[in-house]
Amino acid sequence: MKQLITVLITIGLMGYGFGVVAGPEEDRIAFQKYYTSRFSDTPLDDFINGIYSIDAPSREQWEEIEEFPPYEIDIEEGQVLYETPFANGNSYATCLEDGTLKARHQYPYYDTQRQEVLTLELALNECRQSNDEEPLKYGKGAIAQLSAYMALQSRGEPINVVVPDEPGALAAYENGKEFYFSKRGQLNFSCFDCHGSSAGMNVRADRLSPALGHPSHFPVYRSKWGGMGTLHRRFKGCNEQVRAKGFKPQSVVYRNLEYFLTYMSNGLAFNGPGARK
C-alpha cells in the first residue's frame, strides 16, 4: 500500500515535471514552431529580418536602404571609439584579451559566479570603468556605435544562448519569459500580444514584426530616432507605447528579457547592425 502511494506520487510529480514546467529547450522549439507555422512562406533563417521577413512590399524599400546603410557612419565612429586607447594606455582590446569583454555573439550569457545575465553593453561599460574611464550613457550614442562596430564583426555567427542547469540561470530565464507574456500598462498588452498573436497586423502606421529573430540585428538605426539605439532602448519604447513605465536600459529586468528573447532565436544568425523605420 505504502509502495503504491509512493509510485502514484512519483508518477504525479513526473507528470508535473513534464507537463507544466517546460524547460527552455521545449519552449524554444514551440516558440519557433509558432512562427514558422503561422508564416510558412518565410524560411526559418529569414526571421532575423524583422518585419521584412513577412512583408514583401516594404522589404524592397528596405533592401534599397541597406545598399547604402544609414548606420555606416556609426560603424566607423564605433571603430574609432573602439581603437582609441584609454587614458591609461589600455583599450577595449585589452579587455577582450583578458576575457572581461567578449565578441557580440557571445552575449547575452549567464555568469555563474556573478549570478546574473551579462550583456555586451554592460561589459563595454565595465571595461571602461576597470580602466578608470567614465561609463557611457546606455541606450544611444557612443555605446550604440561601439555595439554596432562589434555587431558587424559577429555577422553570420549563430545565436547560441546557453541556460546552464542551475537555479539562478533558470530563474533569470523564467523572469524574462514571464515578463514577455505578461500584460502591462494602461493599455494592457504583453509583448507577445503584439509580436506574437498580432504579428503581421497593423497598429497605426506600423505592421507588427514577429518576435522570432528580434534580437539578431541590434543595435538598430531607426529613422524615427534619427540615429542608433540599443535593444534596451527599443524595449523601453515598446513598454511605454502601452503606457507602462519603462525600465532603465541594462536593468536586471531588461537583461533577463534579453536573455529569454535571444534564447528563443537560438539557431538563427546575428546580422547587426540593422536599419528600421
Next chain:
Amino acid sequence: MIRCFTVNFSILTGLLLSSALVLADDFATKWDEAEAKRIEAAELGYEWRDTEKILKSAKKESEAGNTEKAMALVAQAFEQSKDAIAQSQREKENWASRVPK
C-alpha cells in the same frame, strides 16, 4: 449695522478659510496615499507610464490653489496604481497560458 456686517463677514471668511485648510490638509493626505500606492505598483514592476506625471501636476494645481482639480488628479493617480496592482496579480495567474506549446 456695520458691526454686524463685519462679524458676519469674519465668520464667512473664517468658514471659507477653514474649509480651504481642511481641503489642503486632505489633499496632502490623499497625495501621500496615492504616492504610496504608486510605489507599491512600482515595486511589483507594474507602474504605469503617466502616474508619476499626474501626481506632479496634482501638486502644481494644489499650489496654484486649484484644489478641486488637484484632488481629481490625485484620485486618478490612485486609481491607476490600484489597477496596476490588480493587473500584476491577474498576470501572475494568466501569463503562462499565453506561452506557445
